[in-house]
Every structure is written in structure tokens, then in C-alpha cells.
Amino acid sequence: MEGKIGKQDMMHGSIFVLLKRYVENAYDHSTWIRLVESAGVGRTAYHMHEMYPTDELFNIVGKASEATGIPVYDLMESYGEFLVPDLLLVYKKYVRPxxxxxxxxxxxxxxxxxxxxxxxxxxxxxxxxxxxxxxxxxxxxxxxxxxxxxxxxxxxxxxxxxxxxxxxxxxxxxxxxxxxxxxxxxxxxxxx
Ligand code: HEM
The missing domain is CATH 3.90.1520.10 (H-NOX domain)
Structure with missing residues (x-):
């Protein structure tokens, strides 16, 4: 983080791929499409090995909060809970049995x-x-x-x-x- 001040902050694709999966799981694919469009995000999918602007995640979750009335913090927590099994699968070789x-x-x-x-x-x-x-x-x-x-x-x-x-x-x-x-x-x- 510290080294990136002045540039746009970016995060690993896994975090975005799993955000999409979270929305599609909690709602559906068309909700995801509506959300990214209303958040002004110029893509509808993310790739595991790319990096993406952190702001996109905040914009999408902000729009989800407006649409559902669920506070941003609560959505972030629920998304964090959801992403664990998939994240552990991606990095499974580092997990000790x-x-x-x-x-x-x-x-x-x-x-x-x-x-x-x-x-x-x-x-x-x-x-x-x-x-x-x-x-x-x-x-x-x-x-x-x-x-x-x-x-x-x-x-x-x-x-x-x-x-x-x-x-x-x-x-x-x-x-x-x-x-x-x-x-x-x-x-x-x-x-x-
Ligand atoms: C105590 C458990 C953990 C906590 C509290 C935690 C928290 C977080 C949070 C809040 C973020 C978002 C970025 C930020 O806040 O700056 C993040 C990023 C990330 N976490 Fe964790 N995490 C945990 C465990 C794990 C595990 C088990 C993995 C799997 C290997 C993992 C992989 C990642 C990845 C890939 C990112 C994106 C990093 C980037 O793009 O810079 N995390 N983590």
C-alpha cells in the first residue's frame, strides 16, 4: 500500500471475481450487470490474475447498498464471509491440513x-x-x-x-x- 501512494490503488483479481460470485449467489446475474452499470464500471467480468482498481469494488458495493438498503459495512462483512472457501481453494497448497x-x-x-x-x-x-x-x-x-x-x-x-x-x-x-x-x-x- 505505502509504495502506491499517488497512483490508483489496485487489488488482486480474486477479490473481484469473488465479489461477482457473491452478488450472483445472493441475487442473480442480471443484478450483477445492473450493479456494474450503475457503478460506472466499464466491464462485467474480472480475471483471476489481473489487478483492478479498489475503487471499483467500493463503487459496486455502494450501489448494492443503495439498492438494498443494507449498510455498506454489513455487505462487506457478508461478502468477506462468503469468499473464504473459494479463496482457500485458490491458495490450498499453503493451508496445512x-x-x-x-x-x-x-x-x-x-x-x-x-x-x-x-x-x-x-x-x-x-x-x-x-x-x-x-x-x-x-x-x-x-x-x-x-x-x-x-x-x-x-x-x-x-x-x-x-x-x-x-x-x-x-x-x-x-x-x-x-x-x-x-x-x-x-x-x-x-x-x-
Ligand atoms: C485472518 C484472516 C484474514 C483477514 C482478516 C483478511 C483480510 C483481508 C482484507 C480485509 C483484504 C482486502 C484488502 C485490504 O483490506 O487492504 C484482504 C485482501 C486479500 N486477502 Fe486476506 N484476509 C485473511 C485471510 C486471507 C487468506 C486465508 C487468504 C488466502 C490466501 C487471503 C487472501 C487475500 C488476497 C488474495 C487479497 C487481495 C490482496 C491484494 O490484492 O493486494 N486472505 N484480506
Whole structure:
């Protein structure tokens, strides 16, 4: 991120491919077409290995919010939760089979976002500082100029769902959602 100030911020195609899949899954294909048109986006599809302007995502989600009355933050969270299984499929060779939610969160920064950067040097995933607080609590400190903490909370919930641990894992945002730095607390009821 820091190196890109002054230029338009871009994000990896996977994030956009999965946004399209999210809208088509929650609504339908014609809703997607209407949304991209109303957002002034000059394309109707994205490619996995391209980079696209982050603004397009915000414009599309902004229009979706206007159309549905659902707040942008809630849509971002729901989209973040949705994208986990597909994202883990794309990067499956970096996922260790013994991991569950706890280990995945502890390893995301180095193993997963690390792999994203290694596979494509144009990417700049957010910085996640994950610290243990006692045996059954993790604090996830999210840093990104893109201010997408809703997606961050959604991804954490999506990871718990992926491992069938939603009932034992509680995810709460501790700080203001639209900041560049947002703290999220994750409690594990099965680890105390
Ligand atoms: C604790 C779990 C995770 C959180 C909270 C998280 C959060 C996020 C957020 C919020 C973004 C949007 C960009 C931004 O905010 O600057 C993002 C980008 C991204 N994440 Fe993660 N993520 C997590 C795990 C993963 C995993 C497991 C993968 C799979 C390898 C992954 C792959 C990606 C990719 C490909 C991008 C786009 C990066 C770019 O274009 O610069 N994330 N992540």
C-alpha cells in the first residue's frame, strides 16, 4: 500500500471475481450487470490474475447498498464471509491440513498473505498483527489504507464457518469500523 501512494490503488483479481460470485449467489446475474452499470464500471467480468482498481469494488458495493438498503459495512462483512472457501481453494497448497480456525488466524499473515505476495508481487494484502491473549483469545489488528475492516471481520467469521467452528468462535470488532487500523477480538470457547 505505502509504495502506491499517488497512483490508483489496485487489488488482486480474486477479490473481484469473488465479489461477482457473491452478488450472483445472493441475487442473480442480471443484478450483477445492473450493479456494474450503475457503478460506472466499464466491464462485467474480472480475471483471476489481473489487478483492478479498489475503487471499483467500493463503487459496486455502494450501489448494492443503495439498492438494498443494507449498510455498506454489513455487505462487506457478508461478502468477506462468503469468499473464504473459494479463496482457500485458490491458495490450498499453503493451508496445512492440521490447522483449524485458531491456527489459520495465527498463520494468515505469514503463510497466506505471504503466499499472496510471493505469487504476485503487485499485491499488497493488509497487515494483520495476530497476538495471543491467554489460551483462548486472539487479537487481530488490521491495518490497511483501504479501510475494509468489514471484509476482515467477515473473513474471520468465514474461516470459523469453513472449519465448522462458528458455534465455538466469537468474533467482535473492538474499534471504529472505518479506520485504517481496526482491532478485532476472537474468542475460542473450545480452548479454555
Ligand atoms: C485472518 C484472516 C484474514 C483477514 C482478516 C483478511 C483480510 C483481508 C482484507 C480485509 C483484504 C482486502 C484488502 C485490504 O483490506 O487492504 C484482504 C485482501 C486479500 N486477502 Fe486476506 N484476509 C485473511 C485471510 C486471507 C487468506 C486465508 C487468504 C488466502 C490466501 C487471503 C487472501 C487475500 C488476497 C488474495 C487479497 C487481495 C490482496 C491484494 O490484492 O493486494 N486472505 N484480506
Amino acid at each position: 492440521e490447522w483449524r480456525t485458531y491456527e489459520m488466524l495465527l498463520n494468515t499473515e505469514e503463510a497466506m498473505h505471504g503466499a499472496v505476495k510471493k505469487e504476485d508481487g503487485r499485491t499488497s494484502p493488509p497487515k494483520l498483527l495476530v497476538t495471543k491473549q491467554g489460551p483462548s483469545r486472539l487479537i487481530v489488528d488490521y491495518h490497511s489504507k483501504r479501510r475494509m475492516a468489514g471484509v476482515a471481520v467477515g473473513i474471520i467469521k468465514g474461516i470459523a464457518k469453513y472449519y465448522h467452528e462458528s458455534d465455538e468462535v466469537s468474533v467482535k470488532r473492538l474499534t471504529e469500523p472505518h479506520a485504517e487500523r481496526v482491532q478485532i477480538v476472537v474468542d475460542f470457547m473450545n480452548r479454555s
